[in-house]
Amino acid sequence: MTSKVTGISEFPDAFAQQRKVTGMGQMDDQNDPVNMILGLKDVRKAAHNCAVFQSGAKPGRIVIPSEVAIRETRQIPFEVDPPQHGGFRELLNPWFKRPLDECYQARLQTIIDETIENAFKAESFDVVSQFALPLQSKALTLLLNTSMDKAQTWIDWGTHVFRSEDSDLDGDKANILYNYIDEQIENAIAIPGDDLYSVLLNSQANGKKLSKEEVKGVMILTFAGGRDTVINAITNSIAYFSENISDLKRIDDEPEILNRAVEELIRYFSPLTQMGRVATQDTSVCEHAIKADTRVSLCWASANRDEKVFKNPNNVDFDRKVNPHISFGFSHHNCLGATHARQILRQLVLSLANKVAQIEAIKADENIEKLGEFSRKVGFNSLHVSFKSK
């Protein structure tokens, strides 16, 4: 016998007190401490000031937890500063805007429809491993323009590219991804096609042909950046609607609110908690001294609950017409995959609204991040639910 769980749609603001008192938080990360910037305006200013808060530090260092110990390849364009960064974005932006094409959206809709149909067939299922992960992996074949059968390999890797059950950073697991990408690059060199690997291998940025290492850097970013984040956004949305089914019904009745609803869910969940930068000089934030060559984090999750900017920040409000959230980052390094992620969520939420009458949550294991003095619910390790169709 199963029993319904409750409270799973709540994602508390872990940073409220510290944001109000000092605007800054602290955490250690593998002996490379992080000063966390918590207020929205401060985060945006730091994100924009890439001369002082750089991304082009040692590869892996701006990620939290740091990947310095498990990665040497620089992720591109994410770990490159302007002006070179702009040259890479100019090359990549058109490809990553393809989700706006009708043909792309039609293929994505087929994937979403099949995923929901499979959910209806199951008595109950784990949203993380049996719904969000397959959907994210299959949708990634569209972004890479590779065959759908590749998705099974990525599904078999499990929910985390770098994490295992024992460790937040698993070098062996990361090598599976890096070796896979090396292999795919060699395949694309031997037999060029119209996939992202082949396109990049024949592209130039900043007046130079991309090297194999640079292509690898783009591909690692594409795989890693959109995995946990998209899985969290999908899973958390289903958790939310399981306890707020009237909101899903409202989207079915008023599809014109779809975009506002998705942006609000993304604000509320903030699927990526934070991203780091390395200070290039002694500076300060909120009267807090930041020494050169130390790390700060741009804490998107805290900024998105800033009561100085958002009215009732802890409420999900689909009528929030102005919603300057920064869940996809801000300024030069805004998320390259945001168009793809938004398209998945818009089409998924609308499809759920059209087809699903009820979502019953049966069992939940919340994923709580430990970030120094803070504990933040970012998603779920597993979430068992059943869908009832209309």
Place this chain on the structure above:
Amino acid sequence: MAKVIFITKTNDAVEVEGDSGSLMELASANGVAGIDGDCGGVCSCATCHIYLTPDDFKKVGTPDEIESDMLELDDNVTQYSRLCCQIEVSENIDGMTFRVAN
């Protein structure tokens, strides 16, 4: 009904007309280069930055605090900048010409 012109970064003039929604939605629907409107109009992405003429800026009005904060950190901001997701299509803007910032 409002008929307006967008001048893109490559100096192409795109004439569009509409009677409702936001100016960003009108530009996006007509494929105006440089108006992406990634966030769909909730003032989160600043990918719909335009310049107005001084007279038109006076007529349309100044941005509110949230929009100003977004514009403040755009490298190409001027005193006549607006995010066009925050401008309603109405007869008030009929005949105006907007220059796309990015």
